[in-house]
Amino acid sequence: MEKNNESSGEFILLGFSDQPRLEMVLFVVCTVFYFLAVTGNSAIIFLSLMDLRLHTPMYFFLSNLSLLDLCYSTSSIPQFQINLWGPRKTISFVGCAVQLFAFLSVGGIECILLSVMAYDRFVAVCKPLHYLTIMHPQLCLKLAAFAWLGGTASSTLMSPLTMSLGRCGHRRINHFVCEMPAIIHISCVDTSWIEGLIFILAIPIVLVPLIMILVSYGYIAAAVLRIKSTASRRKAFNTCSSHMAVVSLFYSSIIYMYMQPGNLASQDQGKFLTLFYCLVTPTLNPFIYSLRNKDMKAAMLKVLGKDRNLLDPQGT
Incomplete structure (x- = not known):
């Protein structure tokens, strides 16, 4: 009976409910940033598919990164905005489980994908004459598949374990999203074993890719x-x-959140860090990594019908 009770009902996402004025500001800020994140990352994916000049390994991996950023933001921000706007700040058990799974999956995939992108840049700079031979389409597909499978596998293990922790009726999550440290925090049982498992899994998912980068x-x-x-x-x-720049933005927040025990993390800092890497980072990535790129600008002008050799053949 207790197990059934644990897997039914709703969770209350406290978020920033103790600061109602801040909630209104966050609603406006999140709406603007979410619109920019969706627009920018969707544009990268669309242009990479439409323009043959962007059918290269670099833009293939950039499209994967943009898709991940879309998933990252969409898995949490719409629910967060709903809770900011209304008095009910709840999410169902199933919704919380799905959100946790998506959050952990995308985070793990992005860690691995960033290391793959670093390897792509290594080959491009250090072995330029053999770049197309080494980074052939089959290898790119295998590397991308490895990133997606690796991140999803870690989430498949951690999400059910986290959601199965005994909570003794505690359903008030001091966060705006069903994130693992916040869920661990409301558990009424010994969580040292799962915190140790988190640290162990963070080595191949977070630290090894970072070392490779x-x-x-x-x-x-x-x-x-x-x-x-x-x-x-x-x-x-x-x-x-x-x-x-993308690596620094992403890893600095991820390492802080997941390479230390969940019950020791500052709850307020955790909220803002989570908001940063699930909203601000996906918004900034298109601007600092792709939309300022000359090839991307040329593709955008072509799609808009304004490609009149505004860029010279050297791309200046």
């Missing part, structure tokens, strides 16, 4: 410094600095 960029930095042409060096630096 850092190693890749160590080789890239050495290769860039050996380039004699200032223009070529600047081009390589611009491409890689954009990716490192």
Whole structure:
């Protein structure tokens, strides 16, 4: 009977209910950022599919990243806005479980995908003559599939375990989303074992990809410094600095949230960090990584019917 009670009813997402004025501000801010995130990432996916010039490994992985950002925002922000607008700040058990699964899946997939993108940049900069031979379509598909399967597998393990923790009737989640640390926090049983499991899983899902990214960029930095042409060096630096900006934004918040025990994390800091990486980061990614790219600009002009050689053949 207790187990059935644990898996029925609704959760209350407290969010920022103790700050009603802040809720109204957040509703407006989230609406603007969510619109920009959906528009920017959808544009990247659309342009990458429509323009043959963007049918390259780099833009294939960028399209995957944009799809993940869309899933990240959509898995939490619409529910958050509904709760901000109305007095009822509830979510069903099934809805909470689905939200947790989506959140963990997308986070794990993105960690692995960012390391794949770093490897793509490593091959492009360090082995440019063999780039198309190494990064052939079959390998790109396998790398993307590995990222999606790896993130989904970790979520398939962690989501049911987290939702099955005994809560002794506690349903008030001090968060705006069904996120793992917040759900662990309301458990009334010993959670040290699941916190240890989180840390163990974070090693292959979070730390190993991060190490691969850092190693890749160590080789890239050495290769860039050996380039004699200032223009070529600047081009390589611009491409890689954009990716490192995305990595820094994503990993800084993820590591803080998941590489420490859930019950020790600051609840208020956790809310703002979660809001940052599920809304602000997906909004910024298209601007700092793709929409400022010359190839992407040319594709956009072509789709808009304004491609009149506004960009010279060298892309300047």
